[in-house]
Amino acid sequence: xxxxxxxxxxxxxxxxxxxxxxxxxxxxxxxxxxxxxxxxxxxxxxxxxxxxxxxxxxxxxxxxxxxxxxxxxxxxxxxxxxxxxxxxxxxxxxxxxxxxxxxxxxxxxxxxxxxxxxxxxxxxxxxxxxxxxxxxxxxxxxxxxxxxxxxxxx
Amino acid sequence: xxxxxxxxxxxxxxxxxxxxxxxxxxxxxxxxxxxxxxxxxxxxxxxxxxxxxxxxxxxxxxxxxxxxxxxxxxxxxxxxxxxxxxxxxxxxxxxxxxxxxxxxxxxxxxxxxxxxxxxxxxxxxxxxxxxxxxxxxxxxxxxxxxxxxxxxxxxxxxxxxxxxxxxxxxxxxxxxxxxxxxxxxxxxxxxxxxxxxxxxxxxxxxxxxxxxxxxxxxxxxxxxxxxxxxxxxxxxxxxxxxxxxxxxxxxxxxxxxxxxxxxxxxxxxxxxxxxxxxxxxxxxxxxxxxxxxxxxxxxxxxxxxxxxxxxxxxxxxxxxxxxxxxxxxxxxxxxxxxxxxxxxxxxxxxxxxxxxxxxxxxxxxxxxxxxxxxxxxxxxx
Ligand SMILES: [Zn+2]
Numbered sequence: 001x002x003x004x005x006x007x008x009x010x011x012x013x014x015x016x017x018x019x020x021x022x023x024x025x026x027x028x029x030x031x032x033x034x035x036x037x038x039x040x041x042x043x044x045x046x047x048x049x050x051x052x053x054x055x056x057x058x059x060x061x062x063x064x065x066x067x068x069x070x071x072x073x074x075x076x077x078x079x080x081x082x083x084x085x086x087x088x089x090x091x092x093x094x095x096x097x098x099x100x101x102x103x104x105x106x107x108x109x110x111x112x113x114x115x116x117x118x119x120x121x122x123x124x125x126x127x128x129x130x131x132x133x134x135x136x137x138x139x140x141x142x143x144x145x146x147x148x149x150x151x152x153x154x
Numbered sequence: 155x156x157x158x159x160x161x162x163x164x165x166x167x168x169x170x171x172x173x174x175x176x177x178x179x180x181x182x183x184x185x186x187x188x189x190x191x192x193x194x195x196x197x198x199x200x201x202x203x204x205x206x207x208x209x210x211x212x213x214x215x216x217x218x219x220x221x222x223x224x225x226x227x228x229x230x231x232x233x234x235x236x237x238x239x240x241x242x243x244x245x246x247x248x249x250x251x252x253x254x255x256x257x258x259x260x261x262x263x264x265x266x267x268x269x270x271x272x273x274x275x276x277x278x279x280x281x282x283x284x285x286x287x288x289x290x291x292x293x294x295x296x297x298x299x300x301x302x303x304x305x306x307x308x309x310x311x312x313x314x315x316x317x318x319x320x321x322x323x324x325x326x327x328x329x330x331x332x333x334x335x336x337x338x339x340x341x342x343x344x345x346x347x348x349x350x351x352x353x354x355x356x357x358x359x360x361x362x363x364x365x366x367x368x369x370x371x372x373x374x375x376x377x378x379x380x381x382x383x384x385x386x387x388x389x390x391x392x393x394x395x396x397x398x399x400x401x402x403x404x405x406x407x408x409x410x411x412x413x414x415x416x417x418x419x420x421x422x423x424x425x426x427x428x429x430x431x432x433x434x435x436x437x438x439x440x441x442x443x444x445x446x447x448x449x450x451x452x453x454x455x456x457x458x459x460x461x462x463x464x465x466x467x468x469x470x471x472x473x474x475x476x477x478x479x480x481x482x483x484x485x486x487x488x489x490x491x492x493x494x495x496x497x498x499x500x501x502x503x504x505x506x507x508x509x510x511x512x513x514x515x516x517x518x519x520x521x522x523x524x525x526x527x528x529x530x531x532x533x534x535x
Contacts, residue, residue, distance in 0.1 A: 019278035034400070042391075045400035046276070053391045053402070071401075072300075074292030075345040076283060084270050084280025096342075099289050101401060109401040113282055124300050135282065145282055 015134070018145040022046055023132055024063065025144060030132040031063035032146060034108060043108040065104040066130040067151070073100030073114065073122045088136045102128050102148045115147040127151040157245045158370045158378035159498050159533070161190030161363030165258070167482040167492065168327030168356055175207020175485070178359035179258030180216045182488075186254065186361040190374040197363070199223040199253035201240040203233035204487035207260040222253075231523020232386055233257060234360065234490030239384045239529065241364050251366050252373055258359035259485030268397075273525075275397055287524070288352065288437075290396040292344030295439025297394075299346065302454035304442065306338070306346055311460040312438040313337045313350050316474050319467065320481025322508035327356055328481040351438040356483020360491035362498070379498040382516075382532045383420035387412040389526030396524050409528040410447040410520065417530040418449070425449040428532075429514035430500045431471055432493035434522040435478040445473070448520055448530070472510045475500060486523075493519040494531055501535040 012026035023030045036043045037051035038058040045064060050057050079094040080087070089095070098114030100122070114122065115131060128148040135145035163185030165178040179202070187194060194217045202210025203226065211224040229236040234257035241255040268287070270280035279285050298304065314334050320326035332350055340349040363373075370378045389395050392406030418424055425448065433448060435441040442460075446453045450471055459465060465473035476482065476496040479489060497517035500510050519531045 018281060019276055022276075022278065042402065043400075072293045072297035073345075074289050074296060074347075075342070076286065076289060077342045077344060080283045080286055084268060084277070084285050085283050086281040087283055097283065099284055099293070101293065103403070106403075108403065111284060111399050111401075113284065124297065145278070 014140075015142045015144050018135060018143050023146050025132065030130070030146070031066060032110060032130065034062055034064045035059040036062045045108055045110045064107055064110065068102040068104040068128055068148075070122065070124055070126045070128050071101040071103040071109050072124060073098055075119045075122070086136060098122055100148070112146060112148045115149045116153060121150070129154055155246050155248070156367035157242050157381045158365055158367040159362050159381060159494075160365055160370055160374045160376050160378050161186040161192060162495050162498055163187070163189060163361040164325050164492065164495055165359035166325045166327075167358035167485065167488070170357055175204055175258045175260035175357060175359070175487075176213055176216070178260070178357060179204070179210065179256055179361070180213050180359075182258065182359035182361040183213065183217060183254065183256055186363050190363050190376055192363065192373060194218045195220045196373065197222055197253050198250045199225075199241070199244055200256060201225050201227050201237040201244070201253070202256040203227035203229070203237045204257065204259050205233060206262075207258055207487065210256060210258070210487070213256075230525055230527060231486055232490060232521055232527045232529045233487045234492070235521045235529030235531070236386055238362070238491060238494060238531065239386050242381055242384045245364060245366055251369055252363065254361055254363050255491060256359070256361040257487035257489075257491045259487040260357040261355035261485060263355070273397060275399065279397075279399065285397065286344075287396055288344040288347065291437045291439060292347050294394055295437075295443070296346060298439065298443055304454065304457050308442055308457040308460050309346065309351050309438040310334055310337045312435065312441045313480060315460075315466055316435060316441075316478045316480040317350075319475055319508055320477025322506070323476045323481070326477040326481045327483045328477065347437050347439060353436055353479035353482075353484050356485050358482070358485040358488045358492070360488040360495050362491065362495065377502065377535070379501045380534050382423075382534050383417040384529070384531050385413045385416040385420065386527065386529040387416065393526055395526035408447050409526055410444060410522055410530075413528040413530040414448045414520070417532050421532040423516060423532070427516050428471065428518045429516055430475060430497060430510045431473050431518040431520070432476075432478070432496055433473050433520045435474055435480050436484065436523065440522065441473065441478070444520055444522065448518070467508055467510055475505065475508050475510060490519070490521040490529055493521060494533070497533050501533060
C-alpha cells in the first residue's frame with residue numbers, strides 16, 4: 001500500500017464513491033465517516049443530523065477507526081433481488097458473500113460487506129480492517145465502496 | 155372495563171390464486187359474524203389493516219355501507235396487532251360497545267422487496283446487497299447462539315415442531331411434516347438459517363368481533379374469551395433491529411421485553427400462569443429468542459426446553475400450536491390476528507387435533523417485526 005500523502009489528485013479521476021459522505025474520498029487512507037454527539041458521546045454511522053440516543057442536534061462529523069473486530073456475521077446465500085441490488089455479478093456467476101457488524105473500539109458497530117477468500121472462516125471476534133475498492137462500474141466510472149476484510153488476509 | 159372476543163373468523167392462509175386479499179378479508183369478516191350470530195349492521199366500528207392488498211376499509215362495499223366508523227391501520231409487522239389494540243382501546247374508552255378488528259394481505263412470492271430510499275437508508279445500501287431482511291435474522295441469531303451457547307439443533311427442532319403442528323390445523327398453508335434431516339440439510343439461506351427455518355410471505359385474512367365484556371350476553375350466546383392486556387412497544391436506542399447501518403456499543407432490551415412486561419403488569423399475572431402461547435416465528439431463531447424475551451425461560455435454556463418437548467402441544471408451554479408463521483406464512487395484515495385467533499380457539503377448547511390438554515385458562519400472543527416493534531396480548535377464559 002502507498003505511503004499516506006495529502007489528498008491525492010492523481011489516479012482517482014475515474015472513480016466515484018458509491019455515496020457522497022460515506023467515507024473520505026479520494027484518499028490513500030480512506031476512513032468511514034460518522035457522527036458523534038457532542039452532548040452524550042454516542043457515535044453513529046453514516047453521518048446523521050441528530051443523536052439517536054439523546055435527540056441532540058449538536059453532532060459533529062468524525063472519521064471512524066479503520067480496524068475492529070467482527071461482532072456478528074452471516075453469509076448472503078442467494079442472489080438478492082435486483083433492484084435494489086446492483087452488484088457486479090449475474091445470477092449465474094453469483095457467489096455467496098459475507099455481511100457483518102464490525103465493532104470499532106470505543107465508537108460504534110458498523111454494518112459492512114465482508115471481503116474474504118473463504119466465507120467459511122468467518123468467526124465472531126476475528127480482527128477486521130477497512131478497505132475501499134471498486135465495487136462495480138457505472139457510466140464508465142469505477143464506483144468505489146467500503147468493505148471489511150479479515151486482518152490476516154491483508 | 156373488560157373487553158371480550160365474541161366472534162372469530164379466518165380465511166385459510168397460504169396461496170389462494172384468483173382471490174384478492176380484500177376478498178379473503180371479507181370471507182374472514184363474514185365468518186366472524188357467523189361465529190357470533192351477529193350482523194355487520196350490529197357493529198359500531200372496525201379497525202383494519204393490510205400492507206400489500208389495498209386499504210382495508212374498501213371492504214365496506216362488500217360488507218355493507220352501514221355508516222360504521224372504519225379506521226385503516228398501518229403499522230409494519232404489527233399491523234394486525236395494532237388493529238386489535240385500537241379496537242380494545244375504543245371499547246375501553248367507553249365510546250363504543252362492539253366492533254371488529256380485521257386484517258388481510260396478499261404478498262408477491264419470495265423475500266419481501268425492500269425500498270432502501272423509502273426507508274431512509276440511502277440507495278447505496280440496496281446497491282451493495284445489505285437491504286435484505288434474512289441477513290438481519292441470520293446475524294441476530296448468530297450472535298445470540300454465540301452468547302448463550304445454543305446450537306443448530308435448536309433451530310431445527312423449532313421448525314420440525316411448527317410444521318408438525320401445521321398438519322393439525324386445517325387453515326394452515328403447509329400441511330406436511332418436514333423431517334428433522336430435511337430441515338437440517340435444507341439450503342443455507344443466511345448462515346446459520348436454512349430454507350426450512352424461515353416462514354414466507356403469504357396470503358390470508360383474519361377477523362374478530364370485540365365487545366364490552368359486561369354486555370357480551372346481549373350480543374351473542376357464544377362463550378366469550380377475555381382480552382386481559384394489550385401492549386405495543388417500539389425499539390429503544392441500543393436494540394438490535396433490522397436495517398441498522400450501525401449499532402450502539404451498549405445494548406438495550408428488545409421491544410419484546412418492554413411489551414411483555416407491560417402486558418403482564420396490565421393483566422396482573424406472570425409468565426408461569428400462561429398455559430399456551432403464540433410467539434413470533436419469522437424464523438426458528440426468532441421463536442428461540444422470544445421464549446426468553448417474553449419471560450418464559452432464561453436466555454440459554456431454550457435448547458433444553460426444545461429437546462424435552464416443553465413447547466410441543468403436550469408440553470409445559472405449548473408454543474405456536476397452529477403451526478405459527480412457519481406453517482401459515484406471513485400475510486402482514488393478518489398475521490398478528492391469526493395468533494390471537496388461535497389462542498381464543500384454544501381457550502374455547504375448539505382446537506381439535508391440536509387442542510392443548512387440560513383446558514387451558516390463560517393464553518399469550520406475541521408479534522415482532524420491522525422496524526423494531528412488538529405487540530403482546532394476554533387472554534383468559
Ligand atoms: Zn447524544
